[in-house]
Amino acid sequence: MRVFVTGATGFVGSAVVEELLNHGHEVLGLVRSDRSAELLATLGAEVHRGDLQAPETLRSGSLAADAVIHTAFLHDFLRFQESCAIDRAAIETLGAAIDDTDKPLIVTAGVAFLETAEQVATENDKAPGPTDQYPRASETAANALAARGIRASVMRLPPSVHGTGDRGFVPMLIDIAREKGLSAYVGEGRNLWSAVHRRDAARAFRLAIEFGATGETYHAVAEEGVPFRKIAQAIATGLGAPCESVPEEKAEEHFTWFAPFAALDQPASSVRTRERLGWTPTGPELLEDIAEAGYFND
Numbered sequence: 001m002r003v004f005v006t007g008a009t010g011f012v013g014s015a016v017v018e019e020l021l022n023h024g025h026e027v028l029g030l031v032r033s034d035r036s037a038e039l040l041a042t043l044g045a046e047v048h049r050g051d052l053q054a055p056e057t058l059r060s061g062s063l064a065a066d067a068v069i070h071t072a073f074l075h076d077f078l079r080f081q082e083s084c085a086i087d088r089a090a091i092e093t094l095g096a097a098i099d100d101t102d103k104p105l106i107v108t109a110g111v112a113f114l115e116t117a118e119q120v121a122t123e124n125d126k127a128p129g130p131t132d133q134y135p136r137a138s139e140t141a142a143n144a145l146a147a148r149g150i151r152a153s154v155m156r157l158p159p160s161v162h163g164t165g166d167r168g169f170v171p172m173l174i175d176i177a178r179e180k181g182l183s184a185y186v187g188e189g190r191n192l193w194s195a196v197h198r199r200d201a202a203r204a205f206r207l208a209i210e211f212g213a214t215g216e217t218y219h220a221v222a223e224e225g226v227p228f229r230k231i232a233q234a235i236a237t238g239l240g241a242p243c244e245s246v247p248e249e250k251a252e253e254h255f256t257w258f259a260p261f262a263a264l265d266q267p268a269s270s271v272r273t274r275e276r277l278g279w280t281p282t283g284p285e286l287l288e289d290i291a292e293a294g295y296f297n298d
Contacts, residue, residue: 001026001210003025003026003065003068003209004062004069005017005027005028005030005069006068006069007071008030008031008045009036009039011168012108012161012201012202013072014043015199015201015202016201017043019205021043021045025206028048028065029048030048030058031048032050048061052072052087055089058093059096062103063097063098067103067105070090070106071205074086075167075168077257078257084130084135087136087141088137091141091142095142095150104212105151105153106152106154106205107154109127109157111157111158111159111268112266113134116266120225121266121268122219123156123272139154139156142154143215150214152215153208153213154218156220157220158194158268159261161197161201162290163197163199163283163284169261170295173258174235174239174296180254182242183239184244185262187248187263188229189228189230192224193226193231193266193286194221194267195223195226195286196221197283200279204218205220207277212277216276219269219273220273220279221268222283222285223285224267224270225267230287231286231290235290238295238296248263
């Protein structure tokens with residue numbers, strides 16, 4: 001199968017590319033820069049020059065492949081609303097390009113802020129529609145495509161997709177801890193984050209392309225819930241800094257825009273994903289990776 005991958009040199013996307021290539025698939029990867037093109041070629045994938053804001057490159061990449069995996073996202077949280085709008089438009093373009101075909105499309109979303117019916121979020125729980133407070137519309141856009149008969153499905157990722165080279169929430173917390181001189185948690189720090197190693201996440205994407213169905217929702221979740229206090233303590237140990245609680249009313253002062261994520265309490269299950277895809281995570285757990293995967297290298 002020839003798979004078009006957006007975000008092909010990103011932290012998750014590059015792992016997806018390697019996973020696909022290692023299992024006999026061909027990969028056409030979307031890249032913007034010469035450096036990314038060189039990296040992708042080194043992995044053994046075909047380079048497709050383009051950009052999320054260049055719809056013609058998304059269309060041509062989709063038309064040249066048998067399947068599409070959308071992992072790209074502009075992680076600029078100071079322009080988050082704009083990033084979300086770009087993402088939504090890109091998903092709509094990818095879907096329109098494969099309309100009237102049987103090509104599968106996997107769209108990346110998150111387990112954060114789901115409308116959960118039980119204590120632990122499942123694949124059946126609905127994602128809220130985009131709001132001014134949280135404007136991300138990846139899942140809304142994918143579901144709209146599936147309602148039109150396009151083979152679009154959603155891969156939800158947990159707050160921490162971890163491993164060497166992580167560019168996500170844990171490094172952000174480390175930066176905040178360095179700046180403040182302490183690693184903090186909100187209140188008692190009992191709120192739970194789910195997590196997965198990047199290579200386990202990549203395997204879930206590959207299996208979803210190979211065996212997935214239209215309109216399905218998957219959870220690439222290896223650990224249902226890691227107490228945030230333990231994450232903060234692991235960061236404190238790595239930095240040689242104190243670990244302290246901040247009261248809820250002081251969370252925004254300490255964490256700034258990251259405060260809602262630091263207080264996020266959303267354990268998530270992947271039981272249905274494991275059953276339907278035959279997916280079994282095998283990578284290191286989050287706290288082990290924080291200690292051993294180079295998170296504190298300058």
